Amino acid sequence: MEKIGVLVVAYGARETAMVDVFTRSRKYEVQIFIADKQKNPFNVKKAAKHLVIPDLDVEKICQFAEANKSDIDFAIVGPEKPIIEGIRDLIEKRTGIPVICPKKQYAIEASKVEQRLLFEEITPEANPRFKVFNPKDYNDVTSVKKAVYEWVDELQNQAVVKPDKPTAGKGVGVWGDHFFTKEQMFEHFMSNFQYGTVIIEEKIDGEESSFMAFCDGKHLVPLPDTRDHKRAFDDDRGPNTGGMGSYKDEKEYLPFMTESDRQNELNIAQKIFDKWSTKIQDNTALRGVPLYLAFMHSSSGPKILENNSRPGDPEIINILPVLKDDFVDICYKIIDGNLTKVDVEKVATVLTYKVPPSYGGYADVFPNRVKKSEIDTPVDLAAAYSLSHKYGERIRVYPGSMELRGNKTFALKSRVVGVLGIGGNIEEARQISLEGINAIKGAALWSRTDIAAKHHIQKCVEHMKQLRTQL
Ligand code: AMP
Ligand code: GLY
Numbered sequence: 417m418e419k420i421g422v423l424v425v426a427y428g429a430r431e432t433a434m435v436d437v438f439t440r441s442r443k444y445e446v447q448i449f450i451a452d453k454q455k456n457p458f459n460v461k462k463a464a465k466h467l468v469i470p471d472l473d474v475e476k477i478c479q480f481a482e483a484n485k486s487d488i489d490f491a492i493v494g495p496e497k498p499i500i501e502g503i504r505d506l507i508e509k510r511t512g513i514p515v516i517c518p519k520k521q522y523a524i525e526a527s528k529v530e531q532r533l534l535f536e537e538i539t540p541e542a543n544p545r546f547k548v549f550n551p552k553d554y555n556d557v558t559s560v561k562k563a564v565y566e567w568v569d570e571l572q573n574q575a576v577v578k579p580d581k582p583t584a585g586k587g588v589g590v591w592g593d594h595f596f597t598k599e600q601m602f603e604h605f606m607s608n609f610q611y612g613t614v615i616i617e618e619k620i621d622g623e624e625s626s627f628m629a630f631c632d633g634k635h636l637v638p639l640p641d642t643r644d645h646k647r648a649f650d651d652d653r654g655p656n657t658g659g660m661g662s663y664k665d666e667k668e669y670l671p672f673m674t675e676s677d678r679q680n681e682l683n684i685a686q687k688i689f690d691k692w693s694t695k696i697q698d699n700t701a702l703r704g705v706p707l708y709l710a711f712m713h714s715s716s717g718p719k720i721l722e723n724n725s726r727p728g729d730p731e732i733i734n735i736l737p738v739l740k741d742d743f744v745d746i747c748y749k750i751i752d753g754n755l756t757k758v759d760v761e762k763v764a765t766v767l768t769y770k771v772p773p774s775y776g777g778y779a780d781v782f783p784n785r786v787k788k789s790e791i792d793t794p795v796d797l798a799a800a801y802s803l804s805h806k807y808g809e810r811i812r813v814y815p816g817s818m819e820l821r822g823n824k825t826f827a828l829k830s831r832v833v834g835v836l837g838i839g840g841n842i843e844e845a846r847q848i849s850l851e852g853i854n855a856i857k858g859a860a861l862w863s864r865t866d867i868a869a870k871h872h873i874q875k876c877v878e879h880m881k882q883l884r885t886q887l
Contacts, residue, residue: 420744421464421487423449423513425477425503427495429769429816429834430729432458434492436812437736437743444744449484451477453495454828455819457797474501478510485511490751493517493704496726500526504703514751517704518725522696524706525725528615529580535720538691542684542720545571546617548580551609564605564616565598571618573598577605578722580613588656591619622714622883623672623876624721626662626731627681629689629707630746632755633700636689636707638682640668640760642731643868643876648776650866657776658831661768661849661867663842664734671842672876673713680718681711703750705732715883730834734765737812738838765838766845766868768853769816769831770861778862790860794824799855800835803848811848812836813856827859842868 422438424431431450438446439462450456450463453472460466465484469476477498481491491513493499502520507513517523524531535543547567554560568575577589589595589604608614624646629638644662648654665671669678685707696702708728710721736743740759749755773779773786800813817830833856837848846868853863866872 417443417445419445419447420489421447421449421484422744422747423451423481423484423488423491424459425472425491425493425495425498426450426452426456426459427472428453428456428729428831429814430727430732431494432456432814432816433733433736433812433836434494434743435459435462436814437739441742441744443742446744447487449480449488451480454817455821456815457818457820457825458815460820472498474498474503474506477503478506481507481511481513485513488513490747491515492747494727494729496523496525496724499523499704499726515703516747516750518706519698519701522701522706523725524723527580528578528722529613531720531723532615532617534692535688535723538688539684539720542718544576544618544620544719544721546615548613548615549605549609550613557606560609561602564602567616568598568601571616573601574619575601576617576619577601577608578615578617579608579611580615581611620712620714620719620721622712622719623880625670625673625681625711625713625718626728627685627707627709627711628705628728628731628735629685630750630755630758631689631702631704631706632750632753633698633703634693634753635756636686637755637758638685639735639758640664641670641673641678641681642728642734643670644728644731645864645867645872648778648864649781650864651872654776654781657771659728659730659769660771660776660831660864661766661834662728662730662734663766663845663868664764665842666762666764666840670876671873672880677713677718681709684718684720685709700753713880713883715886729831730767730769733767733812733814733834733836735760737809737836738763738765763838763840764842764845765836766842766849767834767836768849768863768867769834770853770856770863771831772827772829773860773862774829775831785862787860790858793858793860795827795832795856795858795861797825797833797856799857800852803852803855807837807848810838811852812838813852827861832859832861842873843870
């Protein structure tokens with residue numbers, strides 16, 4: 417087996433899954449170097465060298481790459497912060513190690529305004545109606561309030577408020593979910609506007625899909641659709657989170673989509689890529705996952721909610737372990753500019769996350785459900801891991817926001833551990849994921865119980881049917 421070295425810049429379970437598929441390679445013996453947000457127990461075990469960089473500071477990551485330069489063939493980056501801050505440009509300039517992620521200038525996840533303007537130019541039919549509010553254009557609260565109210569009247573109140581950049585404000589707010597009156601909406605708006613530019617866009621009624629594609633800079637290679645569950649609680653209630661779980665069907669698109677919905681997504685993504693590429697001189701700049709489009713399937717076709725410049729967490733976990741091609745080969749093709757196709761097994765996958773009581777405001781909303789005596793106890797993954805005796809490679813246990821202390825593992829603040837089930841259909845995959853999740857004890861962890869559940873999927877199917885009959 418050929419021996420190679422890979423640097424993984426890791427945030428949570430998404431990168432644990434990357435490490436897992438690299439180390440399961442049947443063609444390469446992969447030595448892993450990990451710049452990690454925390455002392456992740458899985459990564460510590462698998463890495464040749466593991467360095468904790470809690471803020472994922474790009475300078476510190478680059479120094480780690482420099483120190484191990486002679487042993488690293490390429491680097492891959494999962495989380496958005498270092499990508500947006502230019503990790504690729506820095507490492508490539510200082511070490512010559514090729515890095516898989518977009519260059520800073522093209523990591524458009526950094527600005528929702530930039531994304532909207534790009535999509536307006538290339539594919540206006542997929543862009544919700546939007547207006548940009550820049551603090552520089554207004555002298556006082558009265559004038560901005562007038563402009564905001566006029567626009568929200570035009571949208572008949574169906575408005576979504578989005579800060580251009582991640583801020584200390586309240587973030588994305590949706591009419592009917594996070595505010596119910598114009599006054600509340602304006603309060604939400606101001607909590608963001610005090611830090612910078614804010615978009616107010618049309619609220620789209622529909623069902624969401626996550627569309628991701630690998631890119632070698634020259635070709636866009638679509639991956640199967642996945643469905644994330646963003647809201648904290650069952651039945652899609654509660655605040656938005658990073659994603660509580662996700663699924664992929666055995667076919668390329670989701671049960672509530674039609675083949676033509678998928679084709680529309682492919683056409684939109686390809687059109688964006690083709691036109692965007694003509695503006696970029698460096699044909700390696702978009703390497704990685706430059707287009708992870710969150711679509712809302714509406715009565716008038718798919719609309720883009722946002723774009724991310726990286727693989728989705730958890731969505732890429734639904735795909736990486738079921739790639740037919742060796743992931744190392746895929747990475748080399750991405751770097752060499754000759755990735756034209758990726759084969760994925762025709763199976764379903766379901767990922768469920770377990771999270772701590774503070775996550776998503778659970779302890780405040782359901783104080784009686786929190787097992788208080790368990791809160792500071794270690795997380796025990798042994799029973800979940802031992803399910804591989806029963807399911808073989810069809811179960812994967814991926815620690816995320818947890819750390820090794822001595823020989824015990826403890827939960828941190830974000831999504832602690834994900835369990836992936838792989839099956840012939842969604843229900844089979846879900847049962848495996850749930851069995852794994854239920855086997856994990858300690859730290860008063862909790863999870864949504866309806867990730868990829870039949871009744872959840874059925875509700876989405878019915879919703880889309882109803883929207884399609886409105887045509
Ligand atoms: P974002 O951070 O842009 O992905 O938004 C977070 C969540 O807010 C999305 O997953 C949607 O559920 C919701 N959302 C964002 N934009 C819209 C929109 N234009 N219409 C309806 N819902 C939206
Ligand atoms: N699961 C949502 C995200 O990765 O942004």
